[in-house]
Amino acid sequence: xxxxxxxxxxxxxxxxxxxxxxxxxxxxxxxxxxxxxxxxxxxxxxxxxxxxxxxxxxxxxxxxxxxxxxxxxxxxxxxxxxxxxxxxxxxxxxxxxxxxxxxxxxxxxxxxxxxxxxxxxxxxxxxxxxxxxxxxxxxxxxxxxxxxxxxxxxxxxxxxxxxxxxxxxxxx
Numbered sequence: 001x002x003x004x005x006x007x008x009x010x011x012x013x014x015x016x017x018x019x020x021x022x023x024x025x026x027x028x029x030x031x032x033x034x035x036x037x038x039x040x041x042x043x044x045x046x047x048x049x050x051x052x053x054x055x056x057x058x059x060x061x062x063x064x065x066x067x068x069x070x071x072x073x074x075x076x077x078x079x080x081x082x083x084x085x086x087x088x089x090x091x092x093x094x095x096x097x098x099x100x101x102x103x104x105x106x107x108x109x110x111x112x113x114x115x116x117x118x119x120x121x122x123x124x125x126x127x128x129x130x131x132x133x134x135x136x137x138x139x140x141x142x143x144x145x146x147x148x149x150x151x152x153x154x155x156x157x158x159x160x161x162x163x164x165x166x167x168x169x170x171x172x
Contacts, residue, residue: 002045002053007061011035013079014061017069025130030068033124034061040120040159047158048116052083056113059087063117066092087114091121100144104151115155119163122148126166138172145170 014034021030038060045053058080065071066088077085090106091114093099107118122145129138145167153160 002042002057006054007038007057010058010061010080011038013071014065017065017071021068025132030064034064036124037061037063037117037120040123040162041116044116044156044158048156050113050116052111052113055083055087055111056116058084059091059114059117060120062088063091063121083111086110087117090114091117100147104148107152112155115152116159118148119152119156119159123159123163123166126163126170128171135172138170142167142170142172 015031018030018034022028023030023033038057041048041056041060045056048056050056062076062080062084065076066073073085073089076088087110090110091103093103096102103118107114125141126145129141133141145163149160149163149167153163
């Protein structure tokens with residue numbers, strides 16, 4: 001299993017970094033999102049049979065810190081190790097022409113635990129879209145979720161099936 005003490009240390013760091021952020025289109029604290037992603041990972045740990053569950057859980061909680069906060073790679077590596085920092089870095093979108101292709105390519109170079117975090121992230125994001133999204137944006141987001149499932153689903157059939165079910169139910 002994973003370490004509850006490590007979970008709390010990582011959660012505290014994520015809370016500090018995302019403290020004032022809100023989840024887009026809501027009044028909810030952004031932390032709700034990272035905890036939801038971590039809960040997807042934790043809920044499926046018995047079926048996933050991961051070699052390093054702590055890596056998956058830590059990266060789930062931290063997956064947006066480099067992208068959305070002032071946290072740095074070195075800060076994450078110093079607190080939680082290079083494997084976590086590398087995983088979070090791979091999950092971080094870069095400012096390149098095809099962000100998704102770049103992200104998926106970098107994720108696929110990481111251990112299976114990181115693939116699982118990306119699947120869990122998109123599962124969490126397939127809840128109701130922000131009220132201001134157009135129908136076109138919703139269709140594109142849904143299509144992008146299938147690209148993620150196709151690229152990473154082999155890492156976790158249970159999460160692949162869950163993501164595909166969320167895609168099918170996604171309102172457009």
